[in-house]
Amino acid sequence: MINERFLKARENVQPEHRIFVRKNLALIEQIFHILNEKGWTQKRLATELGKSESEISKWLSGMHNFTFQTISKIEAVLGQEILVTPRQLTQKISASVDITAKKIVGEVLNRVHNEPSIIRYDASLDLKSDGKTIIIEREKKMILNKHLPAIEVTAAKVKYVDNTSNHDTSAA
Amino acid sequence: MKTFVIEEFYVDEQNRCNFYTVKFDDEDVSETVKFFESYDVEGHEFRDDVLYITVLIEEIAAKGSQIIYRPRDEARALALPPEKMIREINLEYTGNNLRLYYVELRTNIWLLLGGGIAHNLPKGNPPIAFHEAQYFVKKAVEAYNIEYKIHDGRVIPANGTEIIIY
Numbered sequence: 001m002i003n004e005r006f007l008k009a010r011e012n013v014q015p016e017h018r019i020f021v022r023k024n025l026a027l028i029e030q031i032f033h034i035l036n037e038k039g040w041t042q043k044r045l046a047t048e049l050g051k052s053e054s055e056i057s058k059w060l061s062g063m064h065n066f067t068f069q070t071i072s073k074i075e076a077v078l079g080q081e082i083l084v085t086p087r088q089l090t091q092k093i094s095a096s097v098d099i100t101a102k103k104i105v106g107e108v109l110n111r112v113h114n115e116p117s118i119i120r121y122d123a124s125l126d127l128k129s130d131g132k133t134i135i136i137e138r139e140k141k142m143i144l145n146k147h148l149p150a151i152e153v154t155a156a157k158v159k160y161v162d163n164t165s166n167h168d169t170s171a172a
Numbered sequence: 173m174k175t176f177v178i179e180e181f182y183v184d185e186q187n188r189c190n191f192y193t194v195k196f197d198d199e200d201v202s203e204t205v206k207f208f209e210s211y212d213v214e215g216h217e218f219r220d221d222v223l224y225i226t227v228l229i230e231e232i233a234a235k236g237s238q239i240i241y242r243p244r245d246e247a248r249a250l251a252l253p254p255e256k257m258i259r260e261i262n263l264e265y266t267g268n269n270l271r272l273y274y275v276e277l278r279t280n281i282w283l284l285l286g287g288g289i290a291h292n293l294p295k296g297n298p299p300i301a302f303h304e305a306q307y308f309v310k311k312a313v314e315a316y317n318i319e320y321k322i323h324d325g326r327v328i329p330a331n332g333t334e335i336i337i338y
Contacts, residue, residue: 001180009226021227
């Protein structure tokens with residue numbers, strides 16, 4: 001059962017109210033994700049920020065109105081971005097995809113150059129990104145050789161770190 | 173003697189967290205409805221705050237309480253308020269200028285107690301004073317142990333629906 005007065009309040013909610021709450025919750029989720037990765041407690045975060053634990057607890061309760069100044073301080077102590085714009089995200093993904101594409105082109109050229117019997121070489125990737133890393137869920141290669149049957153090679157879950165100056169590849 | 177009943181506020185099979193509220197037997201509406209009636213009013217200075225809380229309730233219902241209450245070992249130690257709470261349960265608040273008090277009976281069952289302007293603001297006047305709220309919580313816990321069963325994310329009254337508070 002949904003209370004009628006609550007239903008009425010829901011009708012009065014404007015898009016900006018939903019955006020505010022959802023962005024806030026997403027920001028908190030990102031902070032907790034990084035805390036878990038780093039093995040930090042809220043207490044450690046409070047200490048690093050020079051704030052009390054209760055203050056940080058309130059920040060992470062879901063309704064704190066974060067300022068850019070606060071976000072910047074949190075990013076500074078965590079050493080990671082917690083707020084990324086769609087354009088920044090596109091640039092990061094593009095950079096990572098570009099690296100991957102160059103790697104594939106290089107590999108294809110190399111194979112064709114060294115093995116003249118190859119008449120066709122296809123490569124395809126299924127990509128997924130959470131904004132921080134690019135996961136190649138499936139990497140498929142089809143190699144047609146004049147003298148040999150077609151070779152199909154499939155790799156799954158290959159991870160590329162998005163940092164263009166320090167990209168890393170590893171097969172899962 | 174005053175009694176109150178527990179009413180469904182936002183209970184749905186699709187919810188990952190269900191919300192109940194309390195209504196005193198001599199009142200026409202529940203404490204939570206009073207809260208919405210007071211602040212979800214065209215032109216009210218805190219209308220945005222009550223609508224943010226509305227969305228937050230929707231989000232918690234849809235995604236579960238862990239979106240604001242992380243299952244970390246340290247979480248309970250940091251729950252507000254820290255000292256005068258009874259041990260078995262947490263009473264926290266949400267919102268900016270407003271506070272909607274609640275009791276988390278289970279991670280998927282919340283009991284909304286009503287609310288008002290944050291008690292630390294100049295105009296702060298939550299309808300349920302803090303100490304009263306704690307007494308209220310204590311009685312709710314007793315009722316939860318004695319007269320209500322919790323099954324499949326729902327509160328089911330076993331011995332009637334009334335709880336004596338004072």
